[in-house]
Amino acid sequence: MRDPVTVCTGQTYDRESIESWVATGNTTCPVTRARLADFTLIPNHTLRRLIQDWCVAHRSLGVERIPTPKQPADPALIRSLVAAARSQGGAAASRVAALRRLGSLVRESEKNRVVVSTDETRSALVEIAFEGEESGCPDADQPAMEAMAVLSMLSMTEAESVRVAARPERLRRLGEVVRGHPSTEARINAAAVIEAVAEGARSGETRAAVGGTEGVIEGLVELVAQRGNGRAGRVGIRGLFALCLAKENRGRALAAGAAAAVVGRVAELASSDAERALATVELLCREDGGRDAVVAGWGGGAVAVAALVRVMAGKASGRAAEHAAAVLVAVLGGSEALHAEAVAAGVVAHLLLMVQGGCSERAKRKAQLLLKLFRSAWPRHDTIANSDDFLQPF
Secondary structure, eight states: OOSEEEOTTSOEEEHHHHHHHHHTTOOBOTTTOOBOSOOOOEEOHHHHHHHHHHHHHTGGGTOOOOOOOOOOOOHHHHHHHHHHHHOTTSOHHHHHHHHHHHHHHHHHOHHHHHHHOOHHHHHHHHHHHHHHHHHTOGGGHHHHHHHHHHHTTSOOOHHHHHHHHTOHHHHHHHHHHHHHOSOHHHHHHHHHHHHHHHHHHOOHHHHHHHHTSTTHHHHHHHHHHOTTOHHHHHHHHHHHHHHHTSHHHHHHHHHTTHHHHHHTTGGGOOHHHHHHHHHHHHHHHTSTTHHHHHHHHHTSHHHHHHHHHHHHHTTOOHHHHHHHHHHHHHHHTTOHHHHHHHHHTTHHHHHHHHHHTTOOHHHHHHHHHHHHHHGGGSOTTOGGGGOOGGGSOO
16 A cells, blocks of 8 residues: 545545546445445545555565655645636736646646546636637637647536537637647647647537638647648648547548648657647548548658658557558559559558457558559569468458
């Protein structure tokens, strides 16, 4: 036990264990089976100090003293800060200070983020974030931007996302901020809120409404294209991906220059961000003119093929390689010259690894399709060209 806490029934548990118990949907005390009327965890300092003293006494046996854990934010403090932030009669400076304190708590630890991210707090932050537009009060802009900054670090439920998307004035506000606000940080925060709304909505109709709002997609594309700011690119790509899941938004994204902006970022991204970028490119390729825009964004078919092969050859995740293979299918089209370029770049070996490795079934199908396309481009002396073993269905 490293961080003993006591629940409302009087029983003491290790914080990580009881939090895991509650997170899986349990609402009773593991020992007494009594219902937990209050989920507040009270630190048991006496027991923790006793454990630490025992560790010190047994240091000669190799026992290390457990560190004093940093306690998560007090829910009472969170409620107080939210109340101060919502106070319409309070000075703007006081409201901003309360919101910045909330933001610093969220950034401090994942535990704090969980404590802050309650329905009540998120609802209050949404109200504050959009009050400047709704009230027409210029003085509300700074508290609104600070509230949006906190919202950008929290997930939104489906109901909350729909409540934002159902208000055209709120969508217009997001479009204005993400594209036209003088602060880059404010634009990035608005982009993160757009992503949260699109992700939380889980509805193509809602995503189409968000993406169809003037300035939203254009602002995201401008953030992706902004060099020298890694967070701007990552957040912009996440927002574009979430919106391009709705077919209606893909044409809008292409018209705004999303293809060139996203492919220009692929090489510098890692892990999940690379997956989203390549998935976005794949979605754009499905739209009329999308393949040509993607190829042009890379600077030509040969450059695009080389870039995609590098992704598959590098340390990309299985999902990223899957999307890269899907984009490669679209880029190659029926061009024998590009087929030869891909084979010369060594793509066949990577496709064989995908077919034989632990990739998804979709990735294997894409790899098999590409291998079939490449057969005519393989060197005559290559023994693989005379074998159909790797083309067998799984």
